[in-house]
Each structure stands twice: as structure tokens, then as C-alpha cells.
Amino acid sequence: MGSLKPDAAYIYERVDDVVYARESGSTTRREIGRDYDLHERLMEDKLWGEIRRAAPANPALQKALDRAIMIYRLSKDNPE
Numbered sequence: 758m759g760s761l762k763p764d765a766a767y768i769y770e771r772v773d774d775v776v777y778a779r780e781s782g783s784t785t786r787r788e789i790g791r792d793y794d795l796h797e798r799l800m801e802d803k804l805w806g807e808i809r810r811a812a813p814a815n816p817a818l819q820k821a822l823d824r825a826i827m828i829y830r831l832s833k834d835n836p837e
Contacts, residue, residue: 760787774799 761767766781774795779786812819
């Protein structure tokens with residue numbers, strides 16, 4: 758149980774990829790877990806957003822992104 762009290766009643770809360778526990782009646786919460794897969798997915802989504810925003814000002818990046826989109830769409834039409 759770590760630093761949680763064995764017989765206490767806890768309320769569990771999730772904020773993004775972090776799970777917290779707080780004792781019933783208290784406002785103090787403690788981190789008890791983290792969804793690292795969610796964190797990695799959020800960071801990857803952020804990276805793709807940055808790439809998409811940067812592409813119009815970078816012809817090489819835009820061309821690579823266009824090709825990646827084309828390959829993705831073709832692969833959806835013709836799954837192997």
C-alpha cells in the first residue's frame with residue numbers, strides 16, 4: 758500500500774495519465790499510478806501536430822508528410 762493507510766476510505770481520481778488517491782474528506786491527494794502508454798500516445802500526437810504545423814513552411818517536410826499520407830491511404834485500400 759505504500760504510504761496509504763490500510764483501513765482508510767480512498768477516492769481515486771484520474772487526471773490525464775496520472776491516477777491519484779485521496780483520503781475521504783481530505784483535499785490532499787497522492788499519485789499512486791501512471792499510464793505510461795497514454796503518456797507516450799499523447800507525446801506522439803503532440804509530435805505529429807508539430808510536424809503538421811511546420812510542414813507548410815518546410816517544402817521537404819511537406820513532401821515527406823504528403824508521401825506518408827499517400828502510403829497510409831494506399832495501405833488502407835490494399836491491406837496485406
